[in-house]
Amino acid sequence: xxxxxxxxxxxxxxxxxxxxxxxxxxxxxxxxxxxxxxxxxxxxxxxxxxxxxxxxxxxxxxxxxxxxxxxxxxxxxxxxxxxxxxxxxxxxxxxxxxxxxxxxxxxxxxxxxxxxxxxxxxxxxxxxxxxxxxxxxxxxxxxxxxxxxxxxxxxxxxxxxxxxxxxxxxxxxxxxxxxxxxxxxxxxxxxxxxxxxxxxxxxxxxxxxxxxxxxxxxxxxxxxxxxxxxxxxxxxxxxxxxxxxxxxxxxxxxxxxxxxxxxxxxxxxxxxxxxxxxxxxxxxxxxxxxxxxxxxxxxxxxxxxxxxxxxxxxxxxxxxxxxxxxxxxxx
Amino acid sequence: xxxxxxxxxxxxxxxxxxxxxxxxxxxxxxxxxxxxxxxxxxxxxxxxxxxxxxxxxxxxxxxxxxxxxxxxxxxxxxxxxxxxxxxxxxxxxxxxxxxxxxxxxxxxxxxxxxxxxxxxxxxxxxxxxxxxxxxxxxxxxxxxxxxxxxxxxxxxxxxxxxxxxxxxxxxxxxxxxxxxxxxxxxxxxxxxxxxxxxxxxxxxxxxxxxxxxxxxxxxxxxxxxxxxxxxxxxxxxxxxxxxxxxxxxxxxxxxxxxxxxxxxxxxxxxxxxxxxxxxxxxxxxxxxxxxxxxxxxxxxxxxxxxxxxxxxxxxxxxxxxxxxxxxxxxx
Numbered sequence: 001x002x003x004x005x006x007x008x009x010x011x012x013x014x015x016x017x018x019x020x021x022x023x024x025x026x027x028x029x030x031x032x033x034x035x036x037x038x039x040x041x042x043x044x045x046x047x048x049x050x051x052x053x054x055x056x057x058x059x060x061x062x063x064x065x066x067x068x069x070x071x072x073x074x075x076x077x078x079x080x081x082x083x084x085x086x087x088x089x090x091x092x093x094x095x096x097x098x099x100x101x102x103x104x105x106x107x108x109x110x111x112x113x114x115x116x117x118x119x120x121x122x123x124x125x126x127x128x129x130x131x132x133x134x135x136x137x138x139x140x141x142x143x144x145x146x147x148x149x150x151x152x153x154x155x156x157x158x159x160x161x162x163x164x165x166x167x168x169x170x171x172x173x174x175x176x177x178x179x180x181x182x183x184x185x186x187x188x189x190x191x192x193x194x195x196x197x198x199x200x201x202x203x204x205x206x207x208x209x210x211x212x213x214x215x216x217x218x219x220x221x222x223x224x225x226x227x228x229x230x231x232x233x234x235x236x237x238x239x240x241x242x243x244x245x246x247x248x249x250x251x252x253x254x255x256x257x258x259x260x261x262x263x264x265x266x267x268x269x270x271x272x273x274x275x276x277x278x279x280x281x282x283x284x285x286x287x288x289x290x291x292x293x294x295x296x297x298x299x300x301x302x303x304x305x306x307x308x309x310x311x312x313x314x315x316x317x318x319x320x321x322x323x324x325x326x327x328x329x330x331x
Numbered sequence: 332x333x334x335x336x337x338x339x340x341x342x343x344x345x346x347x348x349x350x351x352x353x354x355x356x357x358x359x360x361x362x363x364x365x366x367x368x369x370x371x372x373x374x375x376x377x378x379x380x381x382x383x384x385x386x387x388x389x390x391x392x393x394x395x396x397x398x399x400x401x402x403x404x405x406x407x408x409x410x411x412x413x414x415x416x417x418x419x420x421x422x423x424x425x426x427x428x429x430x431x432x433x434x435x436x437x438x439x440x441x442x443x444x445x446x447x448x449x450x451x452x453x454x455x456x457x458x459x460x461x462x463x464x465x466x467x468x469x470x471x472x473x474x475x476x477x478x479x480x481x482x483x484x485x486x487x488x489x490x491x492x493x494x495x496x497x498x499x500x501x502x503x504x505x506x507x508x509x510x511x512x513x514x515x516x517x518x519x520x521x522x523x524x525x526x527x528x529x530x531x532x533x534x535x536x537x538x539x540x541x542x543x544x545x546x547x548x549x550x551x552x553x554x555x556x557x558x559x560x561x562x563x564x565x566x567x568x569x570x571x572x573x574x575x576x577x578x579x580x581x582x583x584x585x586x587x588x589x590x591x592x593x594x595x596x597x598x599x600x601x602x603x604x605x606x607x608x609x610x611x612x613x614x615x616x617x618x619x620x621x622x623x624x625x626x627x628x629x630x631x632x633x634x635x636x637x638x639x640x641x642x643x644x645x646x647x648x649x650x651x652x653x654x655x656x657x658x659x660x661x662x
Contacts, residue, residue: 030610031608031609033594033609034594034609034610037594050564050596050597050609052598052605052608052609053605054605062597063398064393064395065597068576231365238393263364263379264378264379265381266353266380266381266383266384267384268384268599275383277385278362278365278383279361279362279365
């Protein structure tokens with residue numbers, strides 16, 4: 001279901017003369033990890049240490065292991081250019097092999113021109129085919145360049161929609177190749193434009209606005225609950241590309257100005273039990289923006305995004321609600 | 332229930348001129364973590380980042396955070412002297428306040444002289460009282476010095492019984508201040524001597540041998556199951572004091588010599604789902620020796636200690652079964 005071409009990684013390991021490499025693969029490729037490790041050992045002559053921890057993105061390279069290895073091979077996500085690593089990290093794409101042609105024909109009727117075309121990391125490979133398809137059906141197409149966290153034109157991350165907002169004023173709607181509702185809704189909230197999702201694993205294209213009401217109701221409930229909180233834990237993600245120290249300190253200052261107790265907390269994998277153990281009345285996460293939204297049902301204690309905390313504290317308006325995005329000046 | 336004296340940590344933070352410190356506290360102190368963080372911020376003038384991850388020992392200092400902080404304050408365990416850190420780590424004891432006098436009187440009848448007195452990290456404070464108590468009842472007492480992983484006379488860790496084996500030939504039995512059965516059984520298997528446990532949270536002293544049969548049956552079953560395995564994952568713990576790279580490589584060599592597939596795997600927190608995702612037939616853990624023993628019920632796939640793998644491969648005898656211990660030359 002995914003193509004993984006190791007040849008350039010093998011060449012790079014040889015060029016670096018790396019003797020020990022850590023290998024990170026996404027969950028969908030874990031069962032093939034042994035084979036990938038063997039291929040690297042046999043072809044590059046390096047010892048491979050297979051990373052068992054789940055990996056959620058290019059922000060999630062195991063920097064704690066840099067002292068054990070000469071390089072990291074990271075399969076399945078495109079690089080985030082603004083993250084600097086102290087050891088070489090070799091990014092290997094894992095490209096989905098599912099064609100989206102049938103869906104594309106169905107999607108056209110839902111779209112307003114010009115169409116902003118977007119993809120998540122796993123589906124960048126399909127961008128060219130989709131653009132060609134749209135153009136062959138006579139549709140005007142736009143692609144946006146993202147900021148310093150984005151390595152590919154038209155690419156969006158769960159923490160970054162700048163490739164969408166860059167062309168926000170020029171498009172009538174967006175076509176996003178990806179799965180789930182999170183990314184599409186993020187684009188819709190950031191731009192106000194219609195978003196149609198082409199999910200290669202589903203037969204029909206979907207208009208994302210259907211998911212909006214439910215998620216906004218959940219966010220409103222979390223914000224309301226947090227308005228009664230006296231003490232706040234401000235969570236900084238431990239993952240190397242999620243450490244928004246500046247943003248966290250800003251929020252702490254704001255909370256103290258509003259006479260609330262506030263601590264800075266470091267957390268790697270999020271877990272309701274860890275929040276419960278610390279016992280704060282509410283939490284705000286400066287780590288991956290998806291956690292608070294996707295896992296809302298798991299948390300009894302309110303877990304907010306930074307924007308949502310600003311709404312709680314009266315310095316931002318609910319009417320302007322958008323998903324949280326990461327920018328370099330917050331780190 | 333625990334005494335935490337921060338004065339020397341505060342002095343050390345000031346001496347180091349540390350501006351940002353990470354604070355690690357054991358689970359039993361998590362609810363007080365906010366207060367401890369505030370005390371450090373107010374008295375030492377340093378910004379505190381509270382570590383939310385559970386912490387299982389002095390082997391579990393978050394080295395991945397060293398680049399974010401000037402020092403780490405680690406509450407609740409004594410240092411492991413042979414672990415070298417690239418940033419200052421300040422160890423603060425959390426001493427249990429539970430008296431064990433009544434139990435001591437009951438324990439005396441179960442003990443054979445001379446008595447080897449031992450304690451786990453949290454109960455080192457009670458060692459002096461226990462020794463005094465035993466001597467006042469006319470009992471002869473012995474204390475052993477551990478190896479380079481042990482910082483206190485008579486101290487044992489879940490991965491190290493050298494303070495016990497050092498006096499193994501000179502004692503008739505051991506009295507261990509601690510909780511649970513793991514440490515006591517480890518001492519018993521390593522020395523063959525009777526072990527009585529004084530658990531400050533339980534009224535009666537316990538003879539540890541009662542737990543032996545059940546645990547040995549579990550271990551025997553795991554070993555038998557692993558004899559049918561074709562592929563093995565050799566797990567190296569990511570925690571800074573658990574990275575037994577040499578031991579893991581030795582085991583891989585042994586497995587390949589026995590014509591088995593074998594991969595080296597890095598894992599932080601152990602979890603049956605992570606093992607299942609990788610799909611090996613059996614695993615051997617060179618990380619904390621407690622995991623395979625304490626969590627046996629959680630794992631469908633056999634999870635062995637290094638000794639147990641050697642039994643599977645026919646290079647060690649079941650009759651000599653002991654718990655796994657960590658030594659410096661395995662790292």
